[in-house]
Amino acid sequence: MENAITFSIVGSGGDGAVVAGDLIAMACAARGLHVMKTEAYGPQIRGGESSSTVRISSAPLVAPAESNDALVVFRFADFARFRSEMALSPDCVVFHEPNDPPPAELAALRCIAVPFGELAREKNMVAIGILGAMFDIPGDEIRAAIKKRFRKKGETVIEANLKAFGVGQAFQPASLGRRLESLRYTGTPHLLMSGNEAAAFGALHAGCTFFAGYPITPSSEILHFLSDWLPRIGGACVQTEDELAAIGAVVGASFAGAKAMTATSGPGLSLMAEMLGLSSIAEIPSVIVDVQRGGPSTGIPTKSEQSDLFHALYASHGDTPRVVLACCDVEDAFHTTVDAFNIAEEYQLPVIVLSDQLIGQRRETVDAASLVHDVVQRRIALPVDEYKRYAYTEDGVSPMTIPGIEHGMYQTNGLEHDELGRPSSMYVVHEQMNDKRHRKLDAIADRYRLFRRFGAEHPELGILCWGSSAGTVREAVERMNGMGASVAAFVPRILAPLPASELQAFVDQCERILVVELSHAAQFHRYLRSEIDLPRGRTAVLARSGGKTLTVSEVMAAAVEKVMA
Amino acid sequence: MNANDFKSDLKPVWCPGCGDFAVLNSVYRALAAAGCAPHETVLVSGIGCSSRLPGYVETYGFNSLHGRALPIAIGAKVASPRMTVVAVGGDGDGLAIGGNHFMHAARRNVDIAYIMMDNEIYGLTKGQAGPTTPTGDKTKSTTYGNPDPAIDPCALAISLGASWVARGFSGDVKGTTELMTRAIRHHGFAFLNILSPCVTWRGEEQHKELRAKTRAIPADHDVTSREAALRFTGEHDVLTTGVLYEVARPTLLDELAQIERRARGSAPPPTRDQILQLFQMR
Numbered sequence: 001m002e003n004a005i006t007f008s009i010v011g012s013g014g015d016g017a018v019v020a021g022d023l024i025a026m027a028c029a030a031r032g033l034h035v036m037k038t039e040a041y042g043p044q045i046r047g048g049e050s051s052s053t054v055r056i057s058s059a060p061l062v063a064p065a066e067s068n069d070a071l072v073v074f075r076f077a078d079f080a081r082f083r084s085e086m087a088l089s090p091d092c093v094v095f096h097e098p099n100d101p102p103p104a105e106l107a108a109l110r111c112i113a114v115p116f117g118e119l120a121r122e123k124n125m126v127a128i129g130i131l132g133a134m135f136d137i138p139g140d141e142i143r144a145a146i147k148k149r150f151r152k153k154g155e156t157v158i159e160a161n162l163k164a165f166g167v168g169q170a171f172q173p174a175s176l177g178r179r180l181e182s183l184r185y186t187g188t189p190h191l192l193m194s195g196n197e198a199a200a201f202g203a204l205h206a207g208c209t210f211f212a213g214y215p216i217t218p219s220s221e222i223l224h225f226l227s228d229w230l231p232r233i234g235g236a237c238v239q240t241e242d243e244l245a246a247i248g249a250v251v252g253a254s255f256a257g258a259k260a261m262t263a264t265s266g267p268g269l270s271l272m273a274e275m276l277g278l279s280s281i282a283e284i285p286s287v288i289v290d291v292q293r294g295g296p297s298t299g300i301p302t303k304s305e306q307s308d309l310f311h312a313l314y315a316s317h318g319d320t321p322r323v324v325l326a327c328c329d330v331e332d333a334f335h336t337t338v339d340a341f342n343i344a345e346e347y348q349l350p351v352i353v354l355s356d357q358l359i360g361q362r363r364e365t366v367d368a369a370s371l372v373h374d375v376v377q378r379r380i381a382l383p384v385d386e387y388k389r390y391a392y393t394e395d396g397v398s399p400m401t402i403p404g405i406e407h408g409m410y411q412t413n414g415l416e417h418d419e420l421g422r423p424s425s426m427y428v429v430h431e432q433m434n435d436k437r438h439r440k441l442d443a444i445a446d447r448y449r450l451f452r453r454f455g456a457e458h459p460e461l462g463i464l465c466w467g468s469s470a471g472t473v474r475e476a477v478e479r480m481n482g483m484g485a486s487v488a489a490f491v492p493r494i495l496a497p498l499p500a501s502e503l504q505a506f507v508d509q510c511e512r513i514l515v516v517e518l519s520h521a522a523q524f525h526r527y528l529r530s531e532i533d534l535p536r537g538r539t540a541v542l543a544r545s546g547g548k549t550l551t552v553s554e555v556m557a558a559a560v561e562k563v564m565a
Numbered sequence: 566m567n568a569n570d571f572k573s574d575l576k577p578v579w580c581p582g583c584g585d586f587a588v589l590n591s592v593y594r595a596l597a598a599a600g601c602a603p604h605e606t607v608l609v610s611g612i613g614c615s616s617r618l619p620g621y622v623e624t625y626g627f628n629s630l631h632g633r634a635l636p637i638a639i640g641a642k643v644a645s646p647r648m649t650v651v652a653v654g655g656d657g658d659g660l661a662i663g664g665n666h667f668m669h670a671a672r673r674n675v676d677i678a679y680i681m682m683d684n685e686i687y688g689l690t691k692g693q694a695g696p697t698t699p700t701g702d703k704t705k706s707t708t709y710g711n712p713d714p715a716i717d718p719c720a721l722a723i724s725l726g727a728s729w730v731a732r733g734f735s736g737d738v739k740g741t742t743e744l745m746t747r748a749i750r751h752h753g754f755a756f757l758n759i760l761s762p763c764v765t766w767r768g769e770e771q772h773k774e775l776r777a778k779t780r781a782i783p784a785d786h787d788v789t790s791r792e793a794a795l796r797f798t799g800e801h802d803v804l805t806t807g808v809l810y811e812v813a814r815p816t817l818l819d820e821l822a823q824i825e826r827r828a829r830g831s832a833p834p835p836t837r838d839q840i841l842q843l844f845q846m847r
Contacts, residue, residue: 231827241666
């Protein structure tokens with residue numbers, strides 16, 4: 001990604017660091033550039049540290065920024081909190097307040113003092129004026145973004161911000177140097193959306209008419225979006241008293257015939273475990289989006305991790321068939337959510353979508369034309385004589401009615417039950433019903449072989465990863481292959497049931513394997529070991545805690561140190 | 566429809582003499598009296614002896630998880646407003662493990678009837694103290710006497726905002742049927758607490774004691790007065806049956822319909838492109 005640029009803006013809450021990043025991202029998206037914008041926050045509600053990182057490129061972007069070409073710091077005390085999560089390139093330009101000198105470790109970089117606060121009250125606008133000029137981002141596009149963003153705040157606010165932006169543009173520190181002629185403006189505007197918005201839009205696309213949820217970081221934007229849009233399409237959005245009730249209402253609504261979804265993060269998914277079991281045994285479709293954050297317990301609410309995998313795979317007591325999907329990027333959050341509805345509705349079971357903070361809360365350019373996906377409708381049975389809700393069938397899927405259908409009445413149950421839904425504690429019924437419910441997974445594994453494979457056709461090194469790690473791994477693979485290596489990656493987008501035969505075939509064709517994940521306990525590696533055969537002595541693992549975005553150089557270093565060595 | 570049309574062919578697992586048989590009888594009669602069609606009726610329960618009830622009624626039924634009948638009932642009602650949705654269960658199910666949902670269902674005035682069969686004990690798990698067990702009672706889990714005060718479910722429902730609250734006694738099938746019929750017909754969250762003796766864990770005497778204590782609510786009671794209604798809660802020596810409280814206020818479905826009007830006005834549903842405009846930067 002030679003023709004990509006990256007900058008970060010760091011400040012305290014109220015400094016407008018995040019808004020500043022948004023505005024440049026909006027301007028670039030409008031001009032047909034590709035953008036990936038991530039945010040990071042401290043734990044405070046207001047006034048805490050926040051940062052916004054924008055990566056811009058004329059070619060499609062697959063991974064978040066590696067290191068910064070420019071950095072705006074309103075307060076170095078805030079920067080210190082992000083220091084371990086932020087890399088700076090050797091020729092990075094640092095802008096800072098004159099009375100807040102940079103720490104010694106930044107002395108080698110070009111540091112330029114800018115009296116942001118003195119120049120204007122809207123110091124974030126001054127910053128984007130400077131950055132816009134530095135990186136040659138069209139000023140009219142940024143001005144349009146400012147007008148769009150502050151539309152609801154009125155003319156006075158817009159004028160003040162435009163004025164401060166102009167001050168920044170005019171503030172030209174001597175010999176700033178780098179202008180990026182390589183950024184090509186195609187002129188075809190992209191959509192700019194977050195993973196949470198993409199998932200919520202995916203739900204609408206899939207025909208979701210019922211959402212119940214409880215606020216939780218970093219998934220709440222899904223609740224917000226659907227609270228806004230579901231009533232407009234005649235659907236309903238209910239904010240419940242807790243996650244137990246959220247998933248309960250989803251199961252109730254789905255029983256009554258609605259396509260229904262909830263969204264949460266790890267702590268909420270922990271509470272939903274009991275309903276996963278009910279949705280599974282009662283064979284009622286449900287869709288749960290888990291936007292992962294650092295765990296366990298309350299963990300790190302504002303930062304990404306891939307450590308809910310085991311919980312998604314195994315939560316709930318008993319033998320509980322469920323499907324687990326994982327999205328790789330913002331656009332994929334849309335497709336994965338639609339797939340989740342399709343599978344849930346057709347196979348009558350719970351489907352969990354694993355997203356994470358890095359996908360859910362980052363904004364990324366997406367093409368409207370790619371946001372299309374076939375939608376499966378629920379098949380509703382219209383029985384005429386004796387109706388067996390839980391009839392044994394070849395693929396395990398039994399005819400389902402919904403309340404209101406005259407000859408379709410049945411009782412559903414969290415108790416083990418017979419074909420009619422009547423409670424039963426007989427071994428033979430339990431065995432047959434378990435078998436029927438698990439047969440659905442075979443049918444799904446056959447139909448939904450969702451994975452991405454990229455890189456060399458006959459690789460020496462094969463990388464296995466999932467979810468938001470995929471983009472970074474992809475860029476690492478491309479870079480390594482560009483340097484003459486032979487690397488490929490396999491990324492399952494369905495984690496349960498795994499596309500095991502394709503995965504095994506990939507592993508078998510590689511000399512060496514590297515598993516990459518943001519879970520300190522290496523949950524993905526352990527899961528793979530239970531599902532497929534990894535080559536003994538030739539498999540290495542890069543598994544570390546979340547809280548810091550996985551970087552391309554990290555993956556490359558692991559490939560060299562742990563595998564090639 | 567008559568009461569017999571609502572009988573399923575499943576035989577109750579309850580102990581002989583259980584008060585829930587009489588409640589079940591009232592359910593058959595009340596559904597018929599309220600004019601419900603079996604296929605347009607949804608009975609939802611949690612877990613417990615009384616939560617087995619939906620299986621014995623010929624409607625759509627959902628015997629769900631311990632404490633979770635109300636969230637499921639809410640989801641079903643919002644998704645399919647045409648259905649009559651009735652939640653049933655015991656005191657432990659609704660006041661202990663499901664207590665939080667009770668609070669919010671009442672506050673939201675969800676359009677369902679909630680029938681609580683209150684036997685003052687955990688029966689299915691064989692005799693532990695529950696949230697309505699009187700203080701001092703010795704049960705299997707309170708060997709030296711129950712340390713906790715009992716909750717009066719009706720007091721709770723009234724204070725939480727339920728728009729219809731009544732108390733019944735299972736031994737009075739006629740009275741209970743009338744109350745249940747009104748609960749089903751009520752527009753909003755109707756809570757009916759039915760004292761339903763557990764002969765196995767509360768003893769043969771519970772039935773007689775309850776009958777002796779029962780008295781009808783005075784004819785001149787003002788059901789619209791929360792203050793007056795609360796005077797018939799927390800009783801010890803008597804057990805007042807009848808409608809304690811009844812007011813009209815907007816239900817959850819009323820509110821959701823309002824929200825739909827506010828969100829959309831008279832405009833047609835948005836197209837895909839209209840939604841995507843939100844993400845267009847030009």
